[in-house]
Amino acid sequence: MRHFLILLFAAISLNLQAQRPQGPGEKSITLTGTVLDQDTGRPLEYATLVLQKVGEPSNVTGGITDIDGKFNVTTEPGRYNIRVEYISYLPYTLDNQLLRQSRDLGEIRMAINAQELDAVEVVGERTTVEVRLDKKIYNIGKDLTNSGATISDALNNVPSVTVDVEGAISLRGNENVRILINGKPSALAGFGSTEALQQLPADAIERVEVITSPSARYDAEGTAGILNIVLRKEKTLxxxxxxxxxxxxxxxxxxxxxxxxxxxxxxxxxxxxxxxxxxxxxxxxxxxxxxxxxxxxxxxxxxxxxxxxxxxxxxxxxxxxxxxxxxxxxxxxxxxxxxxxxxxxxxxxxxxxxxxxxxxxxxxxxxxxxxxxxxxxxxxxxxxxxxxxxxxxxxxxxxxxxxxxxxxxxxxxxxxxxxxxxxxxxxxxxxxxxxxxxxxxxxxxxxxxxxxxxxxxxxxxxxxxxxxxxxxxxxxxxxxxxxxxxxxxxxxxxxxxxxxxxxxxxxxxxxxxxxxxxxxxxxxxxxxxxxxxxxxxxxxxxxxxxxxxxxxxxxxxxxxxxxxxxxxxxxxxxxxxxxxxxxxxxxxxxxxxxxxxxxxxxxxxxxxxxxxxxxxxxxxxxxxxxxxxxxxxxxxxxxxxxxxxxxxxxxxxxxxxxxxxxxxxxxxxxxxxxxxxxxxxxxxxxxxxxxxxxxxxxxxxxxxxxxxxxxxxxxxxxxxxxxxxxxxxxxxxxxxxxxxxxxxxxxxxxxxxxxxxxxxxxxxxxxxxxxxxxxxxxxxxxxxxxxxxxxxxxxxxxxxxxxxxxxxxxxxxxxxxxxxxxxxxxxxxxx
CATH class of the missing domain: 2.40.170.20 (TonB-dependent receptor, beta-barrel domain)
Structure with a gap:
């Protein structure tokens, strides 16, 4: 616990130093914009904006986008190479840009790094796994073998997960797994039982999150980890x-x-x-x-x-x-x-x-x-x-x-x-x-x-x-x-x-x-x-x-x-x-x-x-x-x-x-x-x-x-x-x-x-x-x-x-x- 608190304090201190405001007499400009998915227009959260001063490769500043894909970065005037990065997407670059005053870059639309696929296939056939800090996300809805199947059947096609012949669910061979629906305990999962999952249709699922290293946001139940079943809810107008x-x-x-x-x-x-x-x-x-x-x-x-x-x-x-x-x-x-x-x-x-x-x-x-x-x-x-x-x-x-x-x-x-x-x-x-x-x-x-x-x-x-x-x-x-x-x-x-x-x-x-x-x-x-x-x-x-x-x-x-x-x-x-x-x-x-x-x-x-x-x-x-x-x-x-x-x-x-x-x-x-x-x-x-x-x-x-x-x-x-x-x-x-x-x-x-x-x-x-x-x-x-x-x-x-x-x-x-x-x-x- 002592080491945990020391590391937490050090990280907060570094972050506060990084956010130090400009002192008196220092000139600064602000760079703003919005980063979006090229195909869907969906905001890309936590995309990275990198500002590298031309002629000074070690002089690098930048920031990240918020939940709506927006960034707001303050820097000093000068000539910069601008780069927006997001893993799984092609980088967006603007080289040798002279920034003398605050500037709005507008909408920056980024494309998936999959040149061999056309736009529709990019959306539909994108890799079924997304790897995060504490979990893997499987978009199992595209699995043809789930047609007419139950949620239990669908889970049996998810890596790291097994469902035995009696419907018991295991994660990495361990049955002590917590089942959540939309991030919460639910009557859909039978209050800890898996019987209801053998009845509900698989096509109600949007994705399954396999959480083998849960963050503190999740309840501590389940020594094997957590399976979070996210149900479909369309967001299209x-x-x-x-x-x-x-x-x-x-x-x-x-x-x-x-x-x-x-x-x-x-x-x-x-x-x-x-x-x-x-x-x-x-x-x-x-x-x-x-x-x-x-x-x-x-x-x-x-x-x-x-x-x-x-x-x-x-x-x-x-x-x-x-x-x-x-x-x-x-x-x-x-x-x-x-x-x-x-x-x-x-x-x-x-x-x-x-x-x-x-x-x-x-x-x-x-x-x-x-x-x-x-x-x-x-x-x-x-x-x-x-x-x-x-x-x-x-x-x-x-x-x-x-x-x-x-x-x-x-x-x-x-x-x-x-x-x-x-x-x-x-x-x-x-x-x-x-x-x-x-x-x-x-x-x-x-x-x-x-x-x-x-x-x-x-x-x-x-x-x-x-x-x-x-x-x-x-x-x-x-x-x-x-x-x-x-x-x-x-x-x-x-x-x-x-x-x-x-x-x-x-x-x-x-x-x-x-x-x-x-x-x-x-x-x-x-x-x-x-x-x-x-x-x-x-x-x-x-x-x-x-x-x-x-x-x-x-x-x-x-x-x-x-x-x-x-x-x-x-x-x-x-x-x-x-x-x-x-x-x-x-x-x-x-x-x-x-x-x-x-x-x-x-x-x-x-x-x-x-x-x-x-x-x-x-x-x-x-x-x-x-x-x-x-x-x-x-x-x-x-x-x-x-x-x-x-x-x-x-x-x-x-x-x-x-x-x-x-x-x-x-x-x-x-x-x-x-x-x-x-x-x-x-x-x-x-x-x-x-x-x-x-x-x-x-x-x-x-x-x-x-x-x-x-x-x-x-x-x-x-x-x-x-x-x-x-x-x-x-x-x-x-x-x-x-x-x-x-x-x-x-x-x-x-x-x-x-x-x-x-x-x-x-x-x-x-x-x-x-x-x-x-x-x-x-x-x-x-x-x-x-x-x-x-x-x-x-x-x-x-x-x-x-x-x-x-x-x-x-x-x-x-x-x-x-x-x-x-x-x-x-x-x-x-x-």
Missing amino acids: GFNGSVNTYIGVPVNSGITANGNIRTDAFNLFSTLGYRYRDAPGNGYFDNSYTSGSFDRIIEDRDINRLNRGLNWNIGMEYFLNDQSSLTGSFFYRLGNDDDQTDNNTTRFVGSEIDSRTLRQELESEDDRSYQWSLNYTNNFNDDGHKLTADVQIGRDREDVATVIEERTTFPQDGLVALENVAQEENSNEYLIQADYVLPMGESQFEAGFRFDLEEEITSFRLDSLDRASGQFVVNELLTNTFTYNEDVYAAYTQYGSKIGKFSFLLGLRLENTRLRGELESEFDPTALEEELGVDVDVNFDKNYLGLFPTVNLIYEIGENENISLGYNRRINRPRGWFINPFPSRDSRTNVFQGNPDLNPAFSNTFDLGYLKRWDKLTFNTSVYYQRETDSFERIQESTGQTTTDGIDIIRSIPINLSTNQRYGGEASILFNPSRKFRINSSFNIFRFVNEGFFNGVDYGAENTSWFARLGSKVTLPAAIEWQTNAFYFGPRQNAITDTKGIFSLNLAFSKDIIEDNGTITLNVNDFFNSRKRRSFTETEFFTSDSEFQWRQRSVTFSFIYRFNEQKKRNAGRGGNGNFDDDGEFEGGSGS
């Missing part, structure tokens, strides 16, 4: 929009409409979509036991999920005056799912079949999410002096009704168990935040606060059939209501500047986390205390106060080359289902149980990156190291209990098991040799080392794994575009489970029709039907050889029609340089 319809096999159909009306007084935008999707899957588990009534049990699962969803987002930005605006938006999501899982089980004693059973689960789930957002923005001047304030209220309710019937089918037919499960989960969120930005010449100061209050109330009731009386009886020990509150109060400040070719962003965030749990049940926690070996308080109130420093540095070696270094400290807070002490009812023999004694985990991460861009090739790489303490691990152990028919019950429970160290490196290459061919690839290798004991068992593990992507886009005859995305995740293991590698291949073909206002696309997801998780688990009491497939291969045909909207969108193109759309200091480069 007039009316524009699009309608996208699709149909596929297995059944996958839907329609999404986007509309936007913008005038000088307001901007009205809306997205409305409906989805109907069948997601068949399957699973196979071959389990062997060292104790219990059976030596081997084989489970063969057939899974069918029918998902129906409606989502609607509407909002309006009203321009109060030239400096300020007020934006209000409302989001609504309605889901109605019907799932059926048939589990055929064969039980062996020795090598002989003892019995067969069929367990059938019929689950009906109704989801309703609401979110109201209000944003106020005030641009005090044209120099980027800015204040934003946000209020957000979210509601989410899930009602799940499940009927579980298990019966023997061999040697005779008979009822084993019949249960009715009713579960209701209500989530409420209140968010208030404000951010203040103060430019100071080539530097910028920021400060802000955020209050994020979340509450999850889960009610669970289990009714079991009493075969003696033929009546359903409430299981009082498992029936419960669990209320979990997570309140986070945070304040931050950060300072960024650019000194020559060196940019830095230093920040400090203070967060207080309060975790509260309250249980209403006949449940006796004594048994859980004995199993965990600690005192368990199911009614708890915990507070954690922490400082989270961030450091992001970048040095521009050349116009198209830079190196970056980032450091951050982060927290991983347990979610409600990790805390709830009641076992799941997904299986009688394999249950998941939360741990109310779970505490947050903390991590420190370092990231060193390098970027080099040539005319047709972009290379980006980084190495990273992370050390996490009290990391969550899900262990499996025998409960010591058996079912009524003599099967050992295995439990999975999360604990603060270990210290986790993770080393890794990643690299990506984008090659665009011509307008008709484009190839991109990425490779990530990581190694983790876990150290921890529980109940006398060593769960320490070391493992090295990797994943890679290869994508290509080719223009065929008749202007047909062909895109291929291949992905492979290598084998990996932890203390008890070995998982085999997974390969998948997606193909897509598209063609523009109706004078390029329409596009038809054929998309094949998982062409070889190989996206399956195969794993082997071994403990002292059982082994399990399993294969699981969440969804089988699918084929989708889609048609999109655009109204007054270019096919080659400029969404997310940016050119924002050192400040993003929210005025955040970036200091990086596009590529």
Whole structure:
């Protein structure tokens, strides 16, 4: 901390000296102008103006542009070479200019440095990644394989990100990732869950920001980093929009409409979509036991999920005056799912079949999410002096009704168990935040606060059939209501500047986390205390106060080359289902149980990156190291209990098991040799080392794994575009489970029709039907050889029609340089 404050003080001192006013008698002139993108007219923020005195190469002054692309530089009269620079753009030069008095250079329009492309292709086919000080921005909307896909599908095509067969999202192989929507926690992301992302359409996304070294502006949640999903909001004047319809096999159909009306007084935008999707899957588990009534049990699962969803987002930005605006938006999501899982089980004693059973689960789930957002923005001047304030209220309710019937089918037919499960989960969120930005010449100061209050109330009731009386009886020990509150109060400040070719962003965030749990049940926690070996308080109130420093540095070696270094400290807070002490009812023999004694985990991460861009090739790489303490691990152990028919019950429970160290490196290459061919690839290798004991068992593990992507886009005859995305995740293991590698291949073909206002696309997801998780688990009491497939291969045909909207969108193109759309200091480069 001492070194951090010294560096911050030194940077501020240098900046104040650079802004020293002219003394008495000193003559000065002012040079003004505006730097814009040549094609779109969009202001280029933080473009650099360099004034080099003719005949005195070491006499260099200059400045940078503000949020509106304007610069205002004071210097002494003389003859100068004037140069405006912005990474990814061709420089603008005016040589040997005699400046005797103040001068307005007017509008300076800069062009992308891509001479082989014409203007339309520059906009539409610009590199899909922009590299900033603390993040990479991927404009995934142009990915053909996303047509008819969900947000989860789209994320699986983003470098550094993986989505497993069950929808769990990882960043660099680490699942402790924070999901934000438009920079904030959101009901769209299910308050920390990823289920909603498997329902929402991918074409609602404008871009995805992969933030592996978050600045202090972002909340400290997520030890792996942050994925910020930015939804579409057109900024073009007039009316524009699009309608996208699709149909596929297995059944996958839907329609999404986007509309936007913008005038000088307001901007009205809306997205409305409906989805109907069948997601068949399957699973196979071959389990062997060292104790219990059976030596081997084989489970063969057939899974069918029918998902129906409606989502609607509407909002309006009203321009109060030239400096300020007020934006209000409302989001609504309605889901109605019907799932059926048939589990055929064969039980062996020795090598002989003892019995067969069929367990059938019929689950009906109704989801309703609401979110109201209000944003106020005030641009005090044209120099980027800015204040934003946000209020957000979210509601989410899930009602799940499940009927579980298990019966023997061999040697005779008979009822084993019949249960009715009713579960209701209500989530409420209140968010208030404000951010203040103060430019100071080539530097910028920021400060802000955020209050994020979340509450999850889960009610669970289990009714079991009493075969003696033929009546359903409430299981009082498992029936419960669990209320979990997570309140986070945070304040931050950060300072960024650019000194020559060196940019830095230093920040400090203070967060207080309060975790509260309250249980209403006949449940006796004594048994859980004995199993965990600690005192368990199911009614708890915990507070954690922490400082989270961030450091992001970048040095521009050349116009198209830079190196970056980032450091951050982060927290991983347990979610409600990790805390709830009641076992799941997904299986009688394999249950998941939360741990109310779970505490947050903390991590420190370092990231060193390098970027080099040539005319047709972009290379980006980084190495990273992370050390996490009290990391969550899900262990499996025998409960010591058996079912009524003599099967050992295995439990999975999360604990603060270990210290986790993770080393890794990643690299990506984008090659665009011509307008008709484009190839991109990425490779990530990581190694983790876990150290921890529980109940006398060593769960320490070391493992090295990797994943890679290869994508290509080719223009065929008749202007047909062909895109291929291949992905492979290598084998990996932890203390008890070995998982085999997974390969998948997606193909897509598209063609523009109706004078390029329409596009038809054929998309094949998982062409070889190989996206399956195969794993082997071994403990002292059982082994399990399993294969699981969440969804089988699918084929989708889609048609999109655009109204007054270019096919080659400029969404997310940016050119924002050192400040993003929210005025955040970036200091990086596009590529």
